[in-house]
Amino acid sequence: MQESRLFRILYYLLDKGRATAPELAEKFEVSVRTIYRDVDAISSAGIPIYVTTGRNGGIQLLDDYVINKSFFSDSEKLEILSSLQSLSAVQYPEVDTILKKLGAIFQIGLTDWIDVDFSRWGTVAENENRSFRQLKKAILENCEITFDYYNSTGESSKRNVHPYKLIYKDKAWYLFAFCLSCNENRLFRLSRVKNLILTEVHFERKTDICQYHSVFPMPAEIGNLIDLELEFTLDVGYRLFDTLDDTAIIKHENGYTVKLTLPENNWLYDFLMSFGDKVTIVRPKYIRQTLKAKHEAAREHHKGE
The missing domain is CATH 1.10.10.10 (Winged helix-like DNA-binding domain superfamily/Winged helix DNA-binding domain)
Structure with missing residues (x-):
């Protein structure tokens, strides 16, 4: 202590x-x-x-003094500076001054090792970064926010929520918040949040919600989890490593075996369909039938063109 x-x-x-x-x-x-x-x-x-x-x-x-023996080892000094620099990169400019002071005191040159851009490819970066700044303010100052939320079928609904935390999970940003209309904690995918407005209504942060855990409630729209075993040809390996956890991928002479647990939803079927004849579903077998039906529907859709 x-x-x-x-x-x-x-x-x-x-x-x-x-x-x-x-x-x-x-x-x-x-x-x-x-x-x-x-x-x-x-x-x-x-x-x-x-x-x-x-x-x-x-x-x-003492002004301009360099610490050469103190509480910290060289590795600990670098860890402190790196952590502060990462905060600066995600729009916490208030740490810049202390970052410079510590860098001078530790006599360690700062390497510009991180830059964070919250925007997606093909979007107006300033618009999305503005939304993140609004969310940061709402979370830190306990301000209620309102927005239009689009579910996986494209239907929209007006939401008023108490925002608690931003989460980056599985290559996507989510907002963990208490939804007033549902009267429960929800996870909102940020790409589906539109017309966000920061209100002047303040809320009292609940202590039980503040005790965050590494496992957050999965949005109902994500779907039920299923165990998959898949076989892929060698020439699509780069896509597997871009998308999936390395530990789920086993390379062998003729291709790749992938064993993992994923939610059964449109994303999964779109993902599998995108591989065409480069993927074989080993289990569960009913996924094969669903995939065949989707391929047939796509073929019929373009029939006669």
Whole structure:
């Protein structure tokens, strides 16, 4: 606990420049005596922190000092900077100043290693990035939002929701939110969210919803999960690795065997149909019949053209 507080004090001083002991005591909910003990601990770690008295006095770090022995190993320093840089890349410009300060103190050059563009190919980037900025504001400030939502059949409905978190899952962005019309938590695919409006209505974040887990409720429209075993020819391997998890793909002399669990929906059938005669459905066998019917329907649709 103390180590965490020491770093937070260091971070605070880097951001503010100077602080008084009572200010730090109130900030970190400890006594003034504890703050002075923390200052001694930081100083003993080789960080030049000092206390000045008088009207403009306080606790501060020596300007332009480079930490060469401190709490962090070289790898930990890089990890801290990389994490902050990733936040900066996803439109958290408020971390830029602290990022530069830490980079100077650690004496580590920053590599521009990440850039995030939320827009899809063929879209107006600014429009989609604006939607992400609106969602960020709504989530951080607990603002209710309203939008038109299109389901998998193209039907739209007006939704008012309390947004809680953005999730990137299986090559798509989702909004985890409490839907007021359904009175339950829902996962909304962002590509189907249209005409998003940030309202002036604020909501109280529920503590049980704030305890997020790695498994989120699957949208009902995604479909039931089924176990698949598929065989693909060698010449479509690049598509498999572009789309599927590597652990599901087994290469052999004549092609690829794929075993995985996927929701049964239009995406699955469109995906399988796109391979034409390059895929063989081993199981479940009823998928073969459904696929044959879809191919026949497509052939009949273009018959006589």
